[in-house]
Amino acid sequence: MKARNLDLFADRSTEPAGPPAPKVWTVSQVNRAVRRLLEETLPQLWVTGEVANFNRHRSGHCYFTLKDRSAQIRCVMFRREAATLPTDPDEGMTLRVFGGLTLYEARGSYQFVVSRLEAESADGMWKLAFERLRRRLDTEGLTDPARKRRLPDFPRRVGVVTSATSAALRDILAVTERRAPWVRVLVRGTGVQGPGAGRQIAAAIDTVAARGVDVVIVARGGGSIEDLWGFNEEPVARAVAACPVPVVSGVGHETDVTICDLVADLRAATPSAAAEAVAPDGRALGRRLAALGQRLGRALSGQARARRWRLDRARERLFGGARRLTSAYRQRLQGGRAGMSQAMQGRIQRRSARLKEAAAAMEALSPLSTLARGYAVPLDVNGRLLRGVGDFVPAERFRLRVVDGNVPCEVADRPTRES
Amino acid sequence: MEADAGLDRRLERIEEIVRLLDSDSLGLDEALALFEEGVGHIRRAREVLARTELRVEELIGEEGEEVREFEPAGDGDGDDAEDG
Structure with missing residues (x-):
């Protein structure tokens, strides 16, 4: 035992000799002594047990009981630490808590002051909080795929919500400049982790949306579930859902899925991927424009061709008609000519025959005979x-x-x- | 269409013009006018694509009420590490 602890009992040595009058302690002295004993003799430790009667007080402090089959300990988690809890544990959940023992002098009961609280796995509480919020948002329909809006094909202004000094932002800007340098980017820097990050991120989304962008990227580089927690908080989900333009979420690495990802109109695996999804590919666009130019030219020459064809047909019909017309005349003319000469010949022949007859008759009638x-x-x-x-x-x-x-x-x- | 019409509206219009030109219900004058319009849109869109420098602005102030040209933070900034 440390020397300092021995001081607790040092008073004895200063008592006068003779039959010592018993030292009488006040209740407070006892409790203070026991408290010191508890606080200073037992190291900080991990304790596991089932949680019961978890109660978050108005003050922000949380009180609960940790128990096993045969024993229980009162626990307190003060506001500062409790504020880092993503959610309250379920009744009967097995927890492990880290902290130190103390005595609550006012009641003389000892309690465990919890500085960290985890579910069975280190991420358990985060997962619990995630699933809770997710279920609620599912019920409200905020994660419904049918709610997802289509990203604009060619955004003119892109809002970016992320830490202004982050690698995530640098990645987003680099990708955007490479693919679509004509796009204007509006950055709203925000804290992305720690207490209050969710509210800051939500406020930043509201701010860029109010500036009239066509699409918003919400991004953050990779980190632990705790680091990314801000993106799992309800205010972010609400801000994303309320954003008047589509939101692309690029938070963490491929394996990290956040509430922000689920509510966003598009989930990109990383900040770079988010920028790829938002920035159209300028080269592809250039090719498309070239193709459109060709189609335009073809369409116009198609128009010209259609007209030439109609013209040709019209000319054909016109000349064809004229030819048919004249050929009929020509035929009639030729026919007429042939007919005429035949008729004439006939007549001539008939006449000459008659002439011969007449000559013969005249011969017969001649007075000379x-x-x-x-x-x-x-x-x-x-x-x-x-x-x-x-x-x-x-x-x-x-x-x-x-x-x-x-x-x-x-x-x-x-x-x-x-x- | 206004001069700063978005690329998407330009592309839509060009595609519409191609469709119109593919139909045979147009007068020749009309077809020529549409063609010229389409070529204009393509030219403007190409001008947009020809830009090379990304313009980045940053919203600052409590409510994001101010806008300034974004200045990337220098490398080795302490915050980079925590933002992964």
Whole structure:
């Protein structure tokens, strides 16, 4: 035992000799002595047991009982330490707590002052808190995949919420500059760990969202579950859900999943991956623009081609029509010509045949042949045929045409008419 | 479309123009005007892509009410370690 502890009993040596009057202690003295004994003789230690009656007092201090089958200890966790607890333990949960024994002098009961409280595994309490909040958010639908919003294809302004001096921010800026340097980045630096980190992160999300960005990246590099805890706190979940533009969460490493990740519209494995998801690839965009330019050109020449084709067709139809039209005429003309000459020929042939007939008939009718048979034709001086008695005037001269010449004659007397 | 229209709106419009030009219900004047518009959008989009320097601003102040050009912290800053 340390010398100092011996002092507790040192008073005896200063008592006067003789039958010593018994030393009478006050209750306070006893409790103080026992308290010192407890506090100074027993080292800080880990204790395990089941928790009962966990009670978080208005003051922020937490009181509970730790027990096993046959014994129990009253425990207290003061506000400062209790504030680091991600959540309250469930009744009956097996805990291990680290701290020291003391005596609560006012009651004379001893208690264990807890500085650290863990579930069976070191991360147990964090996991418990995570699952609790997650269940609540699930119930509210905040983690529903149907709620996820699509990221803008080409954001003009990107908000970034992270520690302003972090490697995470440097990674985000490097990726964004490489892929999409035309994007404007608005950074809101925030504390990302320690008590109150959740509220700071939430406030930072609200702040950048209010500045009119197209998308928000919430990021932090890797760390222990405790380091990342701020991103598992309810205010962050609420701020992400309420953010008017999509939120991409890039917290920790690939294996870390935070509440922020679950509520965000997109979970990226790392801060760099978050930036990749947000910043469009400028080279791909350049290729797309080139392709669009070609399509535009093709579409226009398609328009020209369609018109040329229509023009060609129209011309074809026009000329075709004209050709058909003229060829009909030409045919009719040719036909007409052929018909005409045929008709003419026919007529000519018919005429010449008639002519021959007529010639033959005329031959037959020729007066010369009659004259040759001994007839004579009387003609007046003018050569007119004298047909009847009325044509003969007495004393008028006339001639008789006979077969081989003319015979001068004179009407000797009045002609007589035979009835 | 305004001069600073976003890339997404430009791309959408260009695609719309291509679709229109692929249809055969356009007048020639209309087709030419659309083509010119599309080429303009492509040119503007290319101008945007041609930028090389990232512009970063930082919101400072209690409520983030001030904006300043972001100055990256020097390497070896103590906070880097804890932020992994």
